[in-house]
Amino acid sequence: MLIIAYGNPLRGDDGVAWHIAEQLAAAQGQSPLKILTRHQLTPELAEAISQANLVIFVDASVGQPPGTISCVPVGPEMADQSSHQFDPASLMFCAREIYGSAPKALLCTIAGEDFGYEERLSPTILAAMPKLLQRIRALIAAHEESN
Amino acid sequence: MTKQIVIDPISRIEGHAKITIHLDEQGVVHNAYFHVTQFRGFEKLCVGRPFYEMPSLMARICGICPVSHLIASAKACDALLAVRIPQTADKLRRILNLAQIIQSHALSFFHLSSPDFLLGMDSEPAKRNLFGVMRAKPELARDGIRLRQFGQQVIELLGGKRIHPAWVVPGGVSEPLSVAHRDQILAGLPECISIGERTLHWFKSLLDKYRDEIKSFGNFPSLFLGLVKPDGRIAFYEGKLRVVDAAGNIVADQLEAAAYQAHIAEAVEPWTYLKFPYYKPLGYHEGMYRVGPLARLNISDRCGTARADQELAEFHELQRTAVLSSFYFHYARLIEILFAVERLEQILTDPEILDRHVRAFARPNSNEGVGVAEAPRGTLIHHYRVDENGLITWVNLVIATGHNNLAMNRAVLQVAKRYVNGQRLSEGMLNRVEAVIRAYDPCLSCSTHAAGQMPLQIQLVSPEGKVVDEIRRG
Numbered sequence: 329m330l331i332i333a334y335g336n337p338l339r340g341d342d343g344v345a346w347h348i349a350e351q352l353a354a355a356q357g358q359s360p361l362k363i364l365t366r367h368q369l370t371p372e373l374a375e376a377i378s379q380a381n382l383v384i385f386v387d388a389s390v391g392q393p394p395g396t397i398s399c400v401p402v403g404p405e406m407a408d409q410s411s412h413q414f415d416p417a418s419l420m421f422c423a424r425e426i427y428g429s430a431p432k433a434l435l436c437t438i439a440g441e442d443f444g445y446e447e448r449l450s451p452t453i454l455a456a457m458p459k460l461l462q463r464i465r466a467l468i469a470a471h472e473e474s475n
Numbered sequence: 476m477t478k479q480i481v482i483d484p485i486s487r488i489e490g491h492a493k494i495t496i497h498l499d500e501q502g503v504v505h506n507a508y509f510h511v512t513q514f515r516g517f518e519k520l521c522v523g524r525p526f527y528e529m530p531s532l533m534a535r536i537c538g539i540c541p542v543s544h545l546i547a548s549a550k551a552c553d554a555l556l557a558v559r560i561p562q563t564a565d566k567l568r569r570i571l572n573l574a575q576i577i578q579s580h581a582l583s584f585f586h587l588s589s590p591d592f593l594l595g596m597d598s599e600p601a602k603r604n605l606f607g608v609m610r611a612k613p614e615l616a617r618d619g620i621r622l623r624q625f626g627q628q629v630i631e632l633l634g635g636k637r638i639h640p641a642w643v644v645p646g647g648v649s650e651p652l653s654v655a656h657r658d659q660i661l662a663g664l665p666e667c668i669s670i671g672e673r674t675l676h677w678f679k680s681l682l683d684k685y686r687d688e689i690k691s692f693g694n695f696p697s698l699f700l701g702l703v704k705p706d707g708r709i710a711f712y713e714g715k716l717r718v719v720d721a722a723g724n725i726v727a728d729q730l731e732a733a734a735y736q737a738h739i740a741e742a743v744e745p746w747t748y749l750k751f752p753y754y755k756p757l758g759y760h761e762g763m764y765r766v767g768p769l770a771r772l773n774i775s776d777r778c779g780t781a782r783a784d785q786e787l788a789e790f791h792e793l794q795r796t797a798v799l800s801s802f803y804f805h806y807a808r809l810i811e812i813l814f815a816v817e818r819l820e821q822i823l824t825d826p827e828i829l830d831r832h833v834r835a836f837a838r839p840n841s842n843e844g845v846g847v848a849e850a851p852r853g854t855l856i857h858h859y860r861v862d863e864n865g866l867i868t869w870v871n872l873v874i875a876t877g878h879n880n881l882a883m884n885r886a887v888l889q890v891a892k893r894y895v896n897g898q899r900l901s902e903g904m905l906n907r908v909e910a911v912i913r914a915y916d917p918c919l920s921c922s923t924h925a926a927g928q929m930p931l932q933i934q935l936v937s938p939e940g941k942v943v944d945e946i947r948r949g
Contacts, residue, residue: 367638371586371605371616372624409606418606425609426617 341440378427394441502897543850550846552645564647578626585619693801693886696721707776766853
């Protein structure tokens with residue numbers, strides 16, 4: 329299982345995934361969980377994705393009420409192949425096309441409130457974080473049970 | 476009554492720029508300009524900072540080539556300290572610089588330019604990107620990713636992280652190399668050699684197909700400038716300046732890089748934020764020179780590694796003179812990747828590389844320091860002055876891409892004259908004008924590549940302001 333937590337920890341709520349990754353790592357125990365933190369998604373991640381059996385991307389989002397939690401499936405068929413942007417779907421496409429395998433994947437997000445120049449999270453996001461952590465842990469547990 | 480075509484922004488480059496193409500009344504190109512539209516101001520914001528902060532501050536100029544700025548900055552700080560850094564530190568910095576060359580050249584060739592070669596200059600723009608490469612030739616995309624990953628891993632193993640490592644410091648480096656990390660890097664080299672060789676083989680097989688582009692992609696006489704070793708070998712970390720003319724003759728050799736201001740001047744134009752360096756003895760415009768992979772291969776007698784020397788000999792056979800077409804920047808980039816991998820092996824198998832003495836300590840002993848190194852895109856110069864407290868009072872940075880500014884403008888004009896039909900715009904025409912800029916792999920902001928949707932709008936506007944024709948992308 330692979331967690332890819334990405335965002336900019338110097339831009340307030342955009343760094344929420346780094347905080348999530350830290351908490352997941354702290355309580356990891358013996359779980360065979362690989363956790364990667366990145367500022368942005370790059371093609372180099374595709375190989376690790378192709379070798380996993382479950383990938384959970386964690387990110388901040390915009391466009392929803394702050395604190396809104398979302399976990400949605402993401403697959404290679406959703407990639408916008410006409411752009412130069414690397415998002416989770418693009419990486420799944422990359423994993424399938426050049427490494428031959430695109431596992432089950434989800435994109436879990438919290439809608440951010442403040443993306444200013446700071447390292448702290450806004451109170452709204454801090455309050456919502458446990459809920460997303462619980463959701464991710466449940467996904468991991470369900471996956472472990474089914475395997 | 477003239478018309479103007481604007482390409483804004485240019486896609487698949489690092490940074491933000493636009494191109495304007497000026498047409499006469501008959502729709503014939505009579506001028507073209509490459510405008511850099513962003514402003515950074517790093518030379519000013521560093522004033523007042525302690526000199527020892529400079530490597531870390533300068534690394535923040537660029538997310539693509541922070542290592543290059545770290546190296547040049549640290550060398551300038553060494554000059555302020557007036558110390559000779561430990562030999563092992565010198566070698567470790569060289570390793571870091573070579574890793575940067577590998578990862579940056581891989582990004583340029585595979586990620587940014589290979590869609591043009593593989594899918595064709597006239598192919599559908601929506602598919603002419605890295606995703607298109609993955610579909611058409613997945614092994615090429617895989618090789619590009621692997622090379623870039625390797626370069627970044629080396630940087631991370633030495634410097635602690637891939638972007639903005641703080642390991643290079645005034646006086647040397649902060650930590651020695653461990654046996655485990657040395658062995659890990661060495662283990663990755665054979666695969667990189669194989670990738671370099673097969674990519675060169677593939678690219679050379681394409682050259683016939685791109686004969687027309689080779690003729691018109693920045694194919695003109697110019698000077699070439701870069702660092703070489705005393706025996707004329709290619710140099711990336713330490714060397715002296717050599718200038719070669721279009722005929723391949725050495726115009727000036729073994730010039731002290733620290734005295735660059737005696738040989739290079741910078742002009743300013745009102746329509747771009749990028750300065751125009753030129754070779755002083757020949758004056759502005761006549762003193763146009765090129766730097767970077769093409770220049771380095773043109774000025775170097777040899778590389779000093781077996782495979783790269785063989786490739787360099789073949790490269791020099793392209794023309795009896797210097798190799799002039801900017802299309803060959805891509806070719807040169809691949810040879811440099813091969814050289815960098817071979818050179819890494821040479822340095823890493825030196826027993827001294829594991830020595831633990833990697834830093835010299837001193838107070839500032841000079842109020843002025845210059846650091847020069849070869850970045851992926853060419854000769855990078857950092858020049859600092861400090862006061863008696865070691866606080867920065869003045870900074871001058873001559874960024875690799877800047878050296879190529881005159882040549883890039885000349886190249887855009889040449890391509891536009893060859894391909895642009897002012898009566899009717901086409902996507903292939905647009906892409907070729909952009910592609911010649913991509914050949915130089917400019918790093919315009921010296922900051923992170925603008926990831927994301929790259930919209931493009933080209934308008935053919937009449938003198939009355941009426942849009943005669945328009946192409947939109949993204």
